[in-house]
Amino acid sequence: MSSSHHAVEETTMEVGPEEPDPGLTRRLRSGLIWLYVSKYTGKLIFFGATLILARLLTPDDFALVAFALAILGLAEAADLGVGAALVWLDREKAMKSRSVVFTLNNISILLLSIAFWFLAPPIADILSDDPNATWVFRALIPVLLLRALGLTHENLLKREMDFRKRFLPEFCGGIVKGVLAVVLALSGFGVWALVGGVIAGQAVRTTGLWIVVPFRPRFDLGLDGRAKVLITYGANVSFIALLTYVAGIVDYFLVGSLLGATVLGFYVIAYRIPEIVLEEGLQTASQALFPYYSRSREAGESASERFLGTTKISALIATPIVAILAGMATPIIVIYFGGKWEPAAEALPGLAISAALLTISGFAGDMYLALGKPWLQWVLGVPSLIVLIAGLWFVAPEGIAAIAWFLVVFAVVESVIKWDIVCRITDTRRRAIAASLLPAVLTGIPTALAAVAISQTTPAVFAALAGPVIVLLVFAVACVIFVPEASGYLKRLREWAPLARRQGAA
DSSP, X not given: XXXXXXXXXXXXXXXXXXXXXXXXXXXXXXXXXHHHHHHHHHHHHHHHHHHHHHHHSOHHHHHHHHHHHHHHGGGGGTTTTHHHXXXXXXXXXXXXXXXXXXXXXXXXXHHHHHXXXXXXXXXXXXXXXXXXXXXXXXXHHHHHHHHHHHHHHXXXXXXXXXXXXXXXHHHHHHHHHHHHHHHHHHTTOTHHHHHHHHHHHHHHHHHHHHHHSOOOOOOOOOTTTHHHHHHHHHHHHHHHHHHHHHHHHHHHHHHHHHHOHHHHHHHHHHHHHXXXXXXXXXXXXXXXXXXXXXXXXXXXXXXXXXHHHHHHHHXXXXXXXXXXXXXXXXXXXXXXXXXXXXXXXXXXXXXXXHHHHHHHHTHHHHHHHHTTOTHHHHHHHHHHHHHHHHHHHHHGXXXXXXXXXXXXXXXXXXXXXXXXXXXXXXXXXXXXXXXXXXXXXXXXXXXXHHHHHHHHHSOHHHHHHTHHHHHHHHHHHHHHHHOTTHHHHHHHHHHHHHHHHHHHHO
């Protein structure tokens, strides 16, 4: 471990080592299972609702709410980064600082919400020509306040890697969000159906977090030095969140302002598909990997070995999903969303590929945080954001397909840089990272060819319904041929299944 890393620990966080946890790997496996169960149960419910809503609402309705939520996402950067500091701290200091985290989070979000209320009219002019845009934006502001109320509880679960308890909040929130939105849409509420579903879903999710986490905060500004410790570490994380937020909204802004609300609606649908079925799945793993890396760091384990394993497995998981979304974009859009959304298929292939690359390489950011070097993310993020904005501004007039393929090129370059930084701060070799990605490349070629062949030679209904199953079978065969340890992965999955059942029974 480098001397600079020690300096960060001593001067910034003052964190002492914890006792090695012999069950840490087992907790990671169990945590990942419950993360995916809790996250995707709610997400899939709402995705099913989205398929219905796509037939009841217009592209402009989706664009307005998606753009409003994207702007309100600034709250992700407004919590001062203290939530991440709570995960990084040792247990004793975390328990003493949790009310400080809650207080600082909610004060910052409250101030931002007030600012958003008064800035709603000019923001609405950017969002849409709809006269209701100002009040749609204002109506969504409570989502920020509701999320802030449960954010500390969520970070406490993340710190302990106790993701099983997130199932109830995620499940109930997803049901309420999806069902209410569909009911309101069927009742003729239009765009307000989406607004009502989002607010109600977040309210239920936050209530669930308060039920499953026995933490009742008190007002505590941490003036004895705890707030300073949290904010010192969190400032880097907050700045990273701000960069991530801007990078995530710039394409929405340019599509909406240069190409119009209807085209933005198509782009939103194309963006949401890989976001739900691919990006959020891999980012869900990241929620467990950051605390896992942090706890493993304290035990003196190899950072390189953990990172290479993460990269290899996540790339393999992403391979068949990307092949299906990119190779069968048109039948998937037309059959599941309806013919009026067919223009969205132009952007889906590029968005799926770029989402996979940026998410897989994004695990490097968890490594930077765990090693006490969060500043590496914004040192990389600032020039990357400048390049992203300039490139998108240049290609946006060419349409959403051009934007999507530019994002692929951008993702390739940024991923290579992120992996190179990992090699420089750990004992990881560049050749080892390439080797960890090779199985995904070898299995991806026949899998992608199968997806394209099915899309081009079979009816759209068959391609959308049966095509994914056939592609997955091709991928499985490719894994047997090109990934010798594939049988070992299957064995681990069989071991994790009874583990999850025992955790659930407990």
